[in-house]
Amino acid sequence: MNTTTGDQYLVKKINKAIVLDAIRKHGPLSRAQLSDLTGLNKGTVSTLAGELIEEKLASEIGLGRSSGGRKPVMLLFNRTAGYAVGIDLGVRYALAVLTDLEGRIVAEEQRELERRDADYALDVLAATVKALIAQAPESPYGIVGAGIGVAGIVDDKGTVLFAPNLEWENVELQRLVQDALGIPVAIDNEANAGALGEMYYGAGKEASDIVYLSVGTGIGAGIVIGKHLMKGSGGFSGEIGHTTIETNGKKCPCGNKGCWEQYASERALMDMAKPLGIERFDGLVEAACQGSPEAIRLFHEVGESLGVGIANIVNTFNPELVVIGNQMTRAEPWIRNAIERVVSMRSLPFHRRQAQIRFASLDTHSAVLGAAHYAISAFFAKERVTL
Amino acid sequence: MNTTTGDQYLVKKINKAIVLDAIRKHGPLSRAQLSDLTGLNKGTVSTLAGELIEEKLASEIGLGRSSGGRKPVMLLFNRTAGYAVGIDLGVRYALAVLTDLEGRIVAEEQRELERRDADYALDVLAATVKALIAQAPESPYGIVGAGIGVAGIVDDKGTVLFAPNLEWENVELQRLVQDALGIPVAIDNEANAGALGEMYYGAGKEASDIVYLSVGTGIGAGIVIGKHLMKGSGGFSGEIGHTTIETNGKKCPCGNKGCWEQYASERALMDMAKPLGIERFDGLVEAACQGSPEAIRLFHEVGESLGVGIANIVNTFNPELVVIGNQMTRAEPWIRNAIERVVSMRSLPFHRRQAQIRFASLDTHSAVLGAAHYAISAFFAKERVTL
DNA sequence: AAGACTTTGTTTAACCGATGTACAAAGTGA
DNA sequence: TCACTTTGTACATCGGTTAAACAAAGTCTT
Known part of the structure; x- marks a missing residue:
């Protein structure tokens, strides 16, 4: 038994997540539209929207069109509140991208992998990612994390159990990369990452x-x-x-x-x-x-x-x-x-x-964008309830 | 957007479900143990347990052993608060059981199916289930529903899209049985029902x-x-x-x-x-x-x-x-x-x-018990949040 | 047998967040 | 200009959890 129990804070988390999701998926939206869309009371939406603006996750982008009354203030998801790294670790190459929180690519780096051992790959990976991070614009949350799609079998602890073509076995990739980069890292197999990439962006x-x-x-x-x-x-x-x-x-x-x-x-x-x-x-x-x-x-x-x-x-x-x-x-x-x-x-x-x-x-970018999505959704899942 | 939003009532639902689940899975338990196990406050557990007793879903079964203080009042899930029907609809037979809310069989009926058409099967089914219902002891909730595992492909609306061996096509089994019996009915394919049966009871x-x-x-x-x-x-x-x-x-x-x-x-x-x-x-x-x-x-x-x-x-x-x-x-x-x-x-x-x-x-009873489980979990899901 | 300590379960005040209502602000259209 | 709309905020109320105090019912030591 370790189910999260309910209290007021949970309620607030849930509702805040609902509001933010609505803005992300259907923005720009006014507070009134949000109230309609989510079923939440106008007052509730007002407070939550205020906090989201405070937290730099949303911003007011000006007035919208009126339909016979006061003009609405439109809210937009602030997709540059942070940036994510997506990595496709193939057998002979490593492709990495820097994306905003909506998964738009803002920088890209590709490296050939001349050897197959994990230490070497790790070095190249770290260097590549650091090159990307250097290109990231200033933002409130900075680099929120990295996702990696790797050509092998990965368990839920982020260990590469077996990667026949890389000749890896039991490489604790998540821990290693996380230690090297100092940001949260999520690992999955390249096909899963590709599936997510195509689903969300392709x-x-x-x-x-x-x-x-x-x-x-x-x-x-x-x-x-x-x-x-x-x-x-x-x-x-x-x-x-x-x-x-x-x-x-x-x-x-x-x-x-x-x-x-x-x-x-x-x-x-x-x-x-x-x-x-x-x-x-x-x-x-x-x-x-x-x-x-x-x-x-x-x-x-x-x-x-x-x-x-x-x-x-x-x-x-x-x-x-x-x-x-x-x-x-x-x-x-x-x-x-x-x-x-x-x-x-x-x-x-x-x-x-x-x-x-x-x-x-998405051509060759399915997996790398899916990997970035892992990082983005991990960022949003952290302080929130998963809907 | 039709996510359920959060308010006090939702919180209560969640917590009540947590308490009831704890009692079902780990009972008998005292209120104090429940508080420890769930992380909920003692007072909260007290109110919720009180309501569950009111609703006949739990009952006090007397005092437990003391460990150096006041003796605890033990609470047990009231597995006879209602009964469920599970049906395995095969090609040549229909097997049906009546179970309590913990899936224990209290009555059983088996019929041969001499013809394959849906009308005939429906008649036999209705008669069998009615025979079972007649054997159900008096209880606060009565027959809470029926689950059917059928040898064919079922969609999420309860329609049998195709059952080659029964020679059925597009039979709206859920609606038909529900109308015939007047209780909630859930349908799934026989293999899925069997899997649930083996998982929960086998x-x-x-x-x-x-x-x-x-x-x-x-x-x-x-x-x-x-x-x-x-x-x-x-x-x-x-x-x-x-x-x-x-x-x-x-x-x-x-x-x-x-x-x-x-x-x-x-x-x-x-x-x-x-x-x-x-x-x-x-x-x-x-x-x-x-x-x-x-x-x-x-x-x-x-x-x-x-x-x-x-x-x-x-x-x-x-x-x-x-x-x-x-x-x-x-x-x-x-x-x-x-x-x-x-x-x-x-x-x-x-x-x-x-x-x-x-x-x-469970031998030949995997599917029929899994089917009963559908009915039981639908009953509990109705007024509650799914954890 | 008495008193100290434990454990259980209930009561009560405080707190928090959602809701509904009233209201202010800012429009549109005749 | 005036009636009507729409947007967004302010405030009292409500329901539910929590912590803390407390009452009830034990055990254990001396």
Whole structure:
């Protein structure tokens, strides 16, 4: 039993959070509109709005249009009250952005990772973030925190349990980065971060059930149901890439046979491309651009395999939207049709609406923006009640 | 914006719910213990406990042991303040129980379903439930509601969208039953109900991440993460049985190829048993009991296929516990080893703990008790805040 | 057996925040 | 200019929690 009990302070927290959320989502708004929208008494809204202004989280931006009476004073969320850092920690690169509290990018830094060990990555990360922080404008709250999306399995304590492609095991990334930077840090897997990014700032703004598929070296999925990120046990983000789609199929280094990512990942594609003498993904994309029938055939094949797994996801979660992100986005022209054909063939007929399939609208920035969102929402969750 | 705003009444609701929950979960408790446990002031607990007694939801059961001072008055949850009905609506049968508010069975009725149409099922259902209600002892709240677990896909409005084995489509089951019985009714799919039943009253009492697999004619799964039932979009319960485990495998009536339930369901098993001249599941179980090597081989084969799909679930959700329920429970002696071998072979090595595999400890009552739980929790959610 | 100490549960005054009402401020439109 | 609207603030009231005091009912030591 450690449920938070109720008292007046809780009531105030709840209502203040409601008012701030309304301003963030629907601003600019007058106090009267806020009262209508939230159902709170005018007087209550007045006091709470006053305090939010005091705290620099909202500001009066002048008078609005009258509809036959006194002109309303419009309130706007003060999105530059602080700044957040979002980091996408990939295998060969680290991409970091500085955003305001609405997730708008104000600065960006990218670094190549020349080695894979955690110490090195940590050094690069710290330097990158410090370079970003130096660019942050003066603000009441300063840097409110950092979020990291990492290509590996993360638990709810912020430890990277296993990152095969980085060759990491049990790295306490959250603690390490937090100590290095001195600001609150949140960690999650790159696919989950991408899902949040697309939901809040990208292709899924209107949808509430989204699956974000990160198709790179491996395959990861961030699954959002009812605007909530689905987290497995212990914060475990599903290793859906190691789901069997061919019971006696290709051997996977994980020990299993017929894993999806043996057929549908970037790595699978490159394995298939070796006989063609093409070693890099860029090369294959180029070959396809120039009309190479072998290259195009390979993309079709991978697209079909992607479709099989996506159909499984659709049959299991019935999402409105499947967003394909990471490297494989660049293959859109050649895989899109194959995916759509296979998915519509294999997904159950009694779904009321057909799931749409899109490619990440934030391009390579889904994960990094989602990561920034972790920091922003942690900042707001701290002194508030989560609605 | 329709978030509930905060005021004194909300605070009281929250605190009253906290106190009642504490009594339900840890009772008998004294007022002083409640104050310690919940963090609420002694005076507050006194008033709230008084009201709960007034409302017949708790009662004083006498004095407890003193530890050097005045003897405490012990409060106990009044589990007979009302009764709930749980229904498991299968393809060939309807099983219904009457439980007290702690989910203990006080009466039970089972009926065969001789036809499959919804009207007939509804008549049988109504008669069965009425027979149960007639057996309910007098109580302050009477019958607080009914929950139904049904072998089909249910949306969040209580409509059975599709129940292939019952041959139903778009049956507004909740409304129909509610009108027939005049009590609140909650509907969910049988696998979800089973998962709740096992979590609250069965094998999963201590676990918080459980997958309940209902293996009958088809395969359904109820997935519980962090004590919460995972619901797909629109209340959609995952049709995980139609997940592909063999890309170019057997055709499935659903239109897909290589669906899991084409290999691992009761129906798949019986299809395989036809050449042996065995037509019914009972027959096959009997044959295996008598040591028929063909029957045992078939069970092994199905067990292995079950293992493939379970490994997929384990890799995706990393549960603590997988509970196998419904018909296939009866095959435990012959499939258990095959399942465990395949799952441990195919599940990812970096899971910190190996998922345990058990067979439904509530036997055939998982779903029906889970269904009753829906009614009970709906009753408590009505006048309260959900914690 | 008496008195000191403990624990339980109730009572009461103080406090806090939301609400409704009255009201002041600042418009619009005929 | 005047009637009517709309916005935002001020203030008394209400309900609920809390802390502190207190009454009730024990135990334990001497």
